[in-house]
Amino acid sequence: NSSISQVDPEIAALLDGELERQRGGLEMIASENFVPKAVLQAQGSVLTNKYAEGYPGRRYYGGCEWVDQVENLARDRAKALFGAEYANVQPHSGAQANAAVYQALIKPGDTVLGLALDHGGHLTHGMKINFSGRFYHAESYGVDPDTFRIEPEIIRQRALETHPALIIGGWSAYPRIEDFAAMKEIADEVGAKFWVDMAHFAGMVAAGLHPSPVPYADVVSSTAHKTLGGPRSGFILARQEYAKKLNSSVFPGNQGGPLMHVIAAKAVAFKLAGTPEFKERMERTLEGAKILAERLMAKDVADNGITVLTGGTDVHLVMVDLRNSEMDGRQGEDLLARIGITVNRNTVPFDPRPASVASGLRIGTSALATRGFGPAQYEEVADVIGTALAQGPQADLDALKARVDRLVEAFPLYPELDQTH
Numbered sequence: 090n091s092s093i094s095q096v097d098p099e100i101a102a103l104l105d106g107e108l109e110r111q112r113g114g115l116e117m118i119a120s121e122n123f124v125p126k127a128v129l130q131a132q133g134s135v136l137t138n139k140y141a142e143g144y145p146g147r148r149y150y151g152g153c154e155w156v157d158q159v160e161n162l163a164r165d166r167a168k169a170l171f172g173a174e175y176a177n178v179q180p181h182s183g184a185q186a187n188a189a190v191y192q193a194l195i196k197p198g199d200t201v202l203g204l205a206l207d208h209g210g211h212l213t214h215g216m217k218i219n220f221s222g223r224f225y226h227a228e229s230y231g232v233d234p235d236t237f238r239i240e241p242e243i244i245r246q247r248a249l250e251t252h253p254a255l256i257i258g259g260w261s262a263y264p265r266i267e268d269f270a271a272m273k274e275i276a277d278e279v280g281a282k283f284w285v286d287m288a289h290f291a292g293m294v295a296a297g298l299h300p301s302p303v304p305y306a307d308v309v310s311s312t313a314h315k316t317l318g319g320p321r322s323g324f325i326l327a328r329q330e331y332a333k334k335l336n337s338s339v340f341p342g343n344q345g346g347p348l349m350h351v352i353a354a355k356a357v358a359f360k361l362a363g364t365p366e367f368k369e370r371m372e373r374t375l376e377g378a379k380i381l382a383e384r385l386m387a388k389d390v391a392d393n394g395i396t397v398l399t400g401g402t403d404v405h406l407v408m409v410d411l412r413n414s415e416m417d418g419r420q421g422e423d424l425l426a427r428i429g430i431t432v433n434r435n436t437v438p439f440d441p442r443p444a445s446v447a448s449g450l451r452i453g454t455s456a457l458a459t460r461g462f463g464p465a466q467y468e469e470v471a472d473v474i475g476t477a478l479a480q481g482p483q484a485d486l487d488a489l490k491a492r493v494d495r496l497v498e499a500f501p502l503y504p505e506l507d508q509t510h
């Protein structure tokens with residue numbers, strides 16, 4: 090028997106442990122999801138053996154007749170799903186997709202203008218020790234200090250001050266919809282390119298429940314594994330005029346051989362994201378986030394100095410503001426972990442606490458929607474979270490954990506998998 094449990098029982102046991110962890114709690118990290126079995130199968134396939142540097146029909150290796158068809162299907166499905174003229178499905182990750190976007194659109198040393206990291210931007214949007222901040226001159230815009238929203242006029246002022254070659258839209262921790270048309274206008278006004286990183290909200294765009302950046306942005310990048318629910322990886326969409334530059338920027342500019350098993354899994358995910366079932370799941374995701382925001386704005390929570398940034402959400406996540414609470418982000422994260430709910434602490438704009446502690450919690454609803462949650466279950470989990478945050482460590486944690494356990498049992502995860510091997 091050459092199965093992993095025979096070959097490497099240590100790793101096999103760890104895989105089983107992780108499966109049980111995912112099954113046994115409520116996953117509310119906004120960037121995570123559960124892939125379907127079909128995606129697991131594609132990723133665990135013999136395609137991992139194949140080198141295929143280059144692009145379909147133009148490879149630097151023989152034996153690509155099957156993987157060429159895989160990549161063509163993935164590209165065609167991505168283009169159809171998002172209404173894009175061009176797709177590149179080779180980026181190994183979101184960060185690598187973004188590295189390729191920079192390389193295709195601008196030169197080292199050029200100025201870029203993105204959402205500040207501590208206001209919800211991503212590392213690859215100009216953080217100092219990320220490649221984006223080291224090789225490019227990174228400037229940032231922040232949210233409005235009163236509304237906590239991204240306001241086009243603030244971006245415009247910053248763009249007029251900093252003369253960027255590239256304006257970046259998209260975010261990692263922001264609960265509202267950006268105005269892509271206004272951002273494109275600003276980019277045109279200052280002669281900048283416009284790139285949107287839709288990693289977080291790509292699933293909603295696919296389902297038609299969030300405006301698409303594709304008609305406005307020169308280039309759109311994304312991950313496949315957040316709301317979109319595919320394998321961990323990235324992809325890029327653009328108008329045909331950028332095709333050559335983006336292709337050479339991904340390979341050989343930033344990567345060697347594409348991960349064909351992951352590209353197959355992306356193809357599966359793009360297919361599924363076009364179905365009515367996926368749209369219905371995204372609707373539950375959004376409804377769940379609204380239910381959660383409502384509960385976290387109730388009096389018992391507010392009385393403890395805890396609020397919801399922007400007073401609600403348009404997307405799959407809620408940003409909890411703990412700046413006026415005795416509980417900091419780390420304590421909030423730990424408290425929810427004790428009752429079986431996984432979230433991550435996050436800085437909020439104008440955060441007085443250091444990032445390692447933070448004054449925010451980012452709580453997402455997409456993984457639970459994949460698990461099958463609907464409004465009734467979101468009401469229950471929202472009340473559990475609201476009660477825990479309002480009462481702190483004094484809450485009856487055993488009782489809250491029992492409520493979480495009941496939800497977990499009612500919605501089994503991967504019932505078709507006995508174990509991971």
Ligand code: PLP
Pocket residue numbers: 120181182183184185187211213259260261286287288289312321322323
């Ligand atoms: N872009 C955004 C907006 C993200 O939130 C993330 C992930 O957190 C990434 C890119 C990076 O994706 P990856 O972790 O696959 O490199």
